[in-house]
Amino acid sequence: MHSTIQEVTERIIERSQATRAQYLAKIDKARRQGPHRGVLSCGNLAHGFAACNQDDKASLRSMTKANLAIVSSYNDMLSAHQPYEMYPALIKEAVHQVGSVAQFAGGVPAMCDGVTQGNPGMDLSLMSRDVIAQSTAVALSHNMFDAAVMLGICDKIVPGLLLGALSFGHLPTVFVPAGPMPSGIPNKEKARVRQAYAEGKASREELLEAESKSYHSAGTCTFYGTANSNQLVVEVMGLHLPGSSFVNPGTPLRDALTRAAAVQATRLTDLGDNYMPIGHIVDAKSIVNGLVALLATGGSTNHTMHLVAVARAAGYIINWDDFSDISNAVPLLTRIYPNGSADINHFTAAGGMALLFRELLDAGLLHNDVNTICGRGLEQYTKEPMLKDGELVWEDGPKASLDKEVFSSVKAPFKPDGGLAVLNGNLGRGVIKTSALREGKTRIKAPAVVFEDQFDLGRAFKAGELDKDCIVVVRFQGPKAIGMPELHSLTPPLGVLQDRGYKVALVTDGRMSGASGKVPAAIHVTPEAYDGGLLAKVQNGDIIEMNAETGELILHVDEAELARRENKQADIDHHLQGMGRELFAGMRCNLTGAEQGACSLFVRQEQAL
Known part of the structure; x- marks a missing residue:
């Protein structure tokens, strides 16, 4: 193993001893209370299978055949999730053929940031992750199931499904993708x-x-944003079938992988000899593997929150220093938009997941002594799926890149380090995506132009007020303020300013899209302005310095002057009402800071610690 990867893993294990032990004790207790249908009264059980056919009723009465929970984020407004409409029927048929049962346990909401960007609904986006986690828990709460399959792809949906599934960590769980659009x-x-x-x-x-x-068309957006980052990370963590992340929807191979994933879930239950619950797959080594793959490919910065929350759900405490140290140790291997011109289909054609696993394993950058849904170790993930005479098989994947403009190698990477830097200074801590930045765009020192609403920036841009070197500050966008909306709609105007020759950057306690990166942006700044962060004292004309090379984020105003200034009060009431936002007031109050996952689910546990 690479020494830095090993060191980061060991310190995560060390700092998480108490919380991981508590988690393992919880899921072991849940396992020992099973088999779950056996603890139900006759009336409870009769309700649970009342709508089943006679064969399935007999199977569920016997207590010897697996019952698979289907949890789906299907809706046909979200192109990535539209293919899931037909998945339950495929899964039920495949499971029935191996003598088990599958029931649709519940649906979870799935909103699309691509639709809500720049609109009031975006204020609900990040919080929807925690709602999805809770909805997943409700779906699995009936004590009817021996394993689960999770149907989800996009931004908050996969992290939410992971959070919910890990709360039922005693259940074997397989994640089933639907693939990118052509x-x-x-x-x-x-x-x-x-x-x-x-x-x-x-x-x-x-x-x-x-x-x-x-x-x-149907399928995931093809750029390398949070959705495709989700798929890559989940596969590297061993929760997908090998090579299944980026097979296009509506193809025979896609359907074959869906059936195989469902059957594989039935093989992992406590009714047989190969019991492998999700709580024993998601451990410190698999989490670090996910971080390595994310950073080696220049993936979405949203995971600086999502993976923190997911790790906490499994009893592990990770922070941005872990991200930073891994990023410094891991080379950048891919150029996928916004880090290049290629899309995720080009990545797959150039070698895809099988080659990524091979490169990272050979360089000692991935832990190989991990559990997966397919057994111990990651060698099987260097193979890729295909159909031969109608049968699903896995064969060795490429041993070298088929397109070196898209996929490089550890020996000759695009950059010697990964796609992320952590910034520290008197303004707080933040992250910056460096993989997509042009040469010379990693450092900037310029006067601040302050906004308290992303829409005001657009008006200033159109009025020509930003035609100058500047660092745009957009504050009161954090979790507790308005739910930390994504500010991707700021990328086009800031990109225009950059192309005009101005030195521009963004500093915000909000988020940027996983598809952002052209403009240098210190994002997720914590503490947020609404929660006492120094961002609340920044004034127009103040000099700010952002340096991704040295990791600095500094407001150049002397301490005496800052002491005289009062924190600017947030004018955010218009973000808290309408479009359902008033219903989330309690959740906003309980959201942790960005580095703690911006999560509302573990507040009492954190207070107890």
């Missing part, structure tokens, strides 16, 4: 039209046409 127009062309529209050089009709050619 490639549309090049991502660079889409970005060009967006910037042209921001400058008034393209009409709304031209913009809509370009967007429609990019997001054009």
